[in-house]
Amino acid sequence: xxxxxxxxxxxxxxxxxxxxxxxxxxxxxxxxxxxxxxxxxxxxxxxxxxxxxxxxxxxxxxxxxxxxxxxxxxxxxxxxxxxxxxxxxxxxxxxxxxxxxxxxxxxxxxxxxxxxxxxxxxxxxxxxxxxxxxxxxx
Numbered sequence: 233x234x235x236x237x238x239x240x241x242x243x244x245x246x247x248x249x250x251x252x253x254x255x256x257x258x259x260x261x262x263x264x265x266x267x268x269x270x271x272x273x274x275x276x277x278x279x280x281x282x283x284x285x286x287x288x289x290x291x292x293x294x295x296x297x298x299x300x301x302x303x304x305x306x307x308x309x310x311x312x313x314x315x316x317x318x319x320x321x322x323x324x325x326x327x328x329x330x331x332x333x334x335x336x337x338x339x340x341x342x343x344x345x346x347x348x349x350x351x352x353x354x355x356x357x358x359x360x361x362x363x364x365x366x367x368x369x370x
Contacts, residue, residue: 304362306346310337311368314348314360334368 313333338349345359
């Protein structure tokens, strides 16, 4: 008040009037109660609008992401290469190969997981995500 000559009002008090703002505006009690009830009736509608907007945003983002996804279908007996991850013991330096293999698909599980077998027939016990394998073309 000393700097500007009037009382400072934060933006929240403009949206949700406090007692001080009501007294400055000069609304009587009945009029204030009526405006407050109207605001409370619109809260559910505003919440639904926010939820709907959030769902639309999520759908747009999922659609943009899924455009780039290439679905991979593997069948038993197919030859594949397995990606070498940096934490594996086979990854030795930057000149090491990025892919291991070839392996043979032994079984396809639900959820895009695959159990691989080596070329000599030994079956791996761990399933591997199909994102970390690719087809091997002879």
